[in-house]
Amino acid sequence: MTINRTAVLQTIIEEQLKPYVKKVDTEAFYAENFLRKLGEEGFFSSENKTVKEYILDEMVIVKETAKVCMTTAFCVWCHLAALTYVRNTKKDGLKKQLLPSLEKGEILAGTGLSNPMKFYAGLEKLHLSAKPTQGGYTISGVLPSVSNLGEDHWFGFVAGINENEQIMCIVPCNTKGLKLKEKVDYLGVNGSATYACSFTDVFIPNEWVLSEDAKGFIEEIRPAFLTYQIPLGLGVTQASISSIEIVCQRQNGCNQFLNEQPEDLKEKVESIQKKLEIIFSGDRLNWKDIAAVKLETSYLTLKAVQASMLHNGSAGYIQDSPASRRLREGYFFANLAPTIKHLEKMLNG
Template sequence: MISKEFSQNDKLEAIIQEQLKPFVRQIDCEAYYAKEYLLELGKAGFYQSRDLPVNHVLQREIALVEETAKVCMTTAFNLWCQLTSMTYLRHSTNAYLKEEILPKLEKGDLLGGTGLSNPMKFYGGMEKLHLNATRTEGGYSVSGTLPSVSNLGDTHWFGIVAEVDDDQRIMACIPCDVDGLNLKEKIDYLGLNGSATFACQFKDVFIPDNWLIAEDADSFIKQVRPAFIFYQIPLGLGVTEAAIHSINKVKSKQGGSNQYLPVQAEELEQELEGLREKTYKLASMTTDFSIVWEELIRIRLEVVYLTSKAVHANMIHSGSAAYIQKSDPSRRLRESYFLVNLTPTVRHLEMLLAGEKQHLEGN
């Protein structure tokens, strides 16, 4: 399986050991942003997609998120943002973005965010779009506010969707230092405060045509949303793997009393391997992921529930040692609650699956 092959990559392991593991507690407790780790992955070639099959790139990057999440889901989430921003540009027909910005993202010269939490909810019928665009000479003028966008910084770029009118929405990739954009950092979350998350206020921000990913965002989103979901699944796979490892470490403590608990590592391992196998198999099957959309969102939902189950079991198996703010089990517990609320959230996923079921029954 590609995930196991990738996990044995010495170069990746060295970067994790040097640029991530020493900072995990600082990331969790002090809102430290592991920017250097993300940049180093690019410099080491882990983002490159040129002349590579789509399925190979997808599987490799799923595995990259999984290996990162085993150590720190906050940084794995930032990595998800980076991979998703590159996915937008890989699918765009905009020559400037593909030839000038994408290579810098893939080389680790630039970092990127997604900005699509609100648009994904809009397309799910849950929210109105927060950004509005007006056509002007050479581009669009955009105003509005995005409550939270992650993996941002002075030199970062990120994706947005803005409504022009009832029949048109545009998608663009913009730099954080553009005139008219005000960023306010958010670090009051239960966890993942080291994710470089900001509220983004747009006031007549000029978006030139060469920053446009697509002038028909409605159609474009359908192309990229499978990757959006694919890169989220390994967040849960990695955290679950770490929780299982932690449970096994305390197996013989307290006189072996953990053996009487209802959820055991073996059960979690079996469920994890089943979902991991489904994920990588699905990623290798086709390049038209619209035909497996229902299965993909079902896996995403099942992974969230398994991760929640695993981290709660980890807390119980670890006992009072877990009930410390800086403990690894408590960090994973808080990370898991973020995964529950990451767009598409659990309730969004349940609604999507219910809608697919009603559609099938209607036919």
């Protein structure tokens, strides 16, 4: 991303996000205008870019947003995940219908792949079933949590026809038979526009089917899907480091005796960034390499947010303090599918 574009991004963050961060955290405010502004200013555009170029640029958007508010950065990630589905579908009609509006932020979208990712890892049963019918499929079942949704938003999902066949589709939230119930009872990240989605014989026309081979399609898109998550943790980690540096001289410099110091955390961030550079220098993105970096980032984020709490002391223990917000964001990131335990099982099981 050029210096000029980075400056534009920072301006949007300053004007459209920073004034609302506390409201996002304490009142479950959804920063929809911020997301739409990013699209309007071309930050989701893949035009005249290689796949690696637009992924790297969009990772910067996620990281810079996460430094200020990881809840909203998570919403950005949800939209980028949905963009990844549409960018990679072989259904040209669907791509032509949705991609321009998604990249311009005219349509926002979420990702319903938490359950399918766990299903393919052998951790859960698939929650949605699909019955072939004339012109498409009827879908039934419940997805407990899908984020970055709204009345005019879309989201991706996977449904099983039988044990061996699954389809992946994308659907608008206002479709007949689809009911959304907002969820705002989480420890944090309540401003992520998260809903339980109940399908009752919802008709999905063939035009909304991303792939008839969901497993193969997910294997194709999951490297980008996962890569976009890594800057969520890096952004929170870097914000935690900055918060530690601000308070380093308080109480006569007593913080110097704590085990985790900014320099230690910075070294680990640099190590992760070098690993990402190596990954992107190859011919294609390797899923297991990315998964290993996501796992390392998850543990580093937990370490950084806890260190920030200790360095900030009683000031961090206030419920709506930035340090306590980042602590909750860190635990959310650790449990974002694929979770730490999912990654550990996959890489070390």
